[in-house]
Amino acid sequence: MNRKLLISFFCFLVVALLALSACAPVSPPPAPSTATPAHWTYEGAEGPASWAKLDTSYAACGAGKSQSPIDIANPTMQDLSNIVFHYQPSEVKILNNGHTVQVNYDPGSYIEIDGQRYDLVQFHYHAPSEHTLNGKSFPAELHLVHKSASGNLAVIGILLEEGAQNAAYQPLLANLPAEKSPEKDAGLKINALDLLPAVQTTFRYSGSLTTPPCTEGVNWNVMLTPVQLSAAQIAAFAKIFEGNNRPIQPLNARTLIEDSTP
Numbered sequence: 001m002n003r004k005l006l007i008s009f010f011c012f013l014v015v016a017l018l019a020l021s022a023c024a025p026v027s028p029p030p031a032p033s034t035a036t037p038a039h040w041t042y043e044g045a046e047g048p049a050s051w052a053k054l055d056t057s058y059a060a061c062g063a064g065k066s067q068s069p070i071d072i073a074n075p076t077m078q079d080l081s082n083i084v085f086h087y088q089p090s091e092v093k094i095l096n097n098g099h100t101v102q103v104n105y106d107p108g109s110y111i112e113i114d115g116q117r118y119d120l121v122q123f124h125y126h127a128p129s130e131h132t133l134n135g136k137s138f139p140a141e142l143h144l145v146h147k148s149a150s151g152n153l154a155v156i157g158i159l160l161e162e163g164a165q166n167a168a169y170q171p172l173l174a175n176l177p178a179e180k181s182p183e184k185d186a187g188l189k190i191n192a193l194d195l196l197p198a199v200q201t202t203f204r205y206s207g208s209l210t211t212p213p214c215t216e217g218v219n220w221n222v223m224l225t226p227v228q229l230s231a232a233q234i235a236a237f238a239k240i241f242e243g244n245n246r247p248i249q250p251l252n253a254r255t256l257i258e259d260s261t262p
């Protein structure tokens with residue numbers, strides 16, 4: 001083979017290889033990780049009306065028939081057994097997850113509803129309230145989230161209204177992380193019992209998480225009696241999150257019960 005032929009053969013080889021690689025099928029992009037569900041917000045293109053479309057795991061947000069929150073109106077009166085609170089003070093860990101400020105509670109505190117134990121896991125807030133009372137919205141709402149050994153959720157909702165200053169809420173309000181941040185030991189002790197209203201009768205219904213994935217089967221207990229915070233205390237909540245409330249959902253075939261006896 002002479003030198004000229006060798007060069008042209010080499011060139012042919014390079015061109016052929018390039019052509020081959022150009023025609024090779026494009027490898028598919030990596031499948032989205034199921035470990036990281038879709039981002040969502042409270043307004044705009046990723047807001048509540050679109051949650052169901054953002055991720056297949058959020059389907060219940062659109063198709064669910066037992067969603068939360070609801071407007072609390074025309075309840076059925078019934079003499080229910082009282083919720084028994086077994087709360088202890090806890091060193092709390094506080095985080096801002098970009099949707100709310102969440103306070104993680106030490107294990108060992110729990111409630112009993114009709115003999116079923118649910119352990120207090122965390123509490124967080126929404127401003128304004130998610131539940132409304134006969135169409136009336138409140139400045140904020142606290143959610144105490146509990147889980148049973150079998151994984152069932154029970155949430156205590158507390159409507160917060162403007163009134164007297166509330167000393168029990170002050171340590172929490174003084175330690176709200178303004179920016180999205182991981183869990184931090186806040187260096188303070190809170191007794192969740194102090195956050196409850198004096199009278200602990202509730203409205204009860206079967207609902208859902210109020211954030212994606214909107215999972216149903218949540219045992220909802222909204223306190224009849226609101227808790228008062230001063231205007232400045234409410235402003236402290238709203239300064240960090242205002243508008244992190246999902247719109248109210250239709251009651252559909254569900255029964256809303258009001259405990260008729262304290």
Ligand SMILES: [Zn+2]
Pocket residue numbers: 124125126143210
């Ligand atoms: Zn909540």
